[in-house]
């Protein structure tokens with residue numbers, strides 16, 4: 001099952017970052033996906049397929065209001 005993700009989305013990965021944070025923001029989408037740790041600001045570049053595999057959940061856009 002392919003997960004849909006877009007630039008600017010907040011995502012949760014299966015494995016947390018070294019700093020303990022598990023939420024990342026997608027800052028670049030191309031052949032590789034660049035994500036930024038929302039806690040420490042560290043940016044990591046991952047192969048798109050690998051990213052899709054490690055992705056746990058897409059939370060959606062940061063500024064988007066939660067629809068109830």
Ligand SMILES: [Zn+2]
Nearest residue numbers: 017019037040
């Ligand atoms: Zn971090």
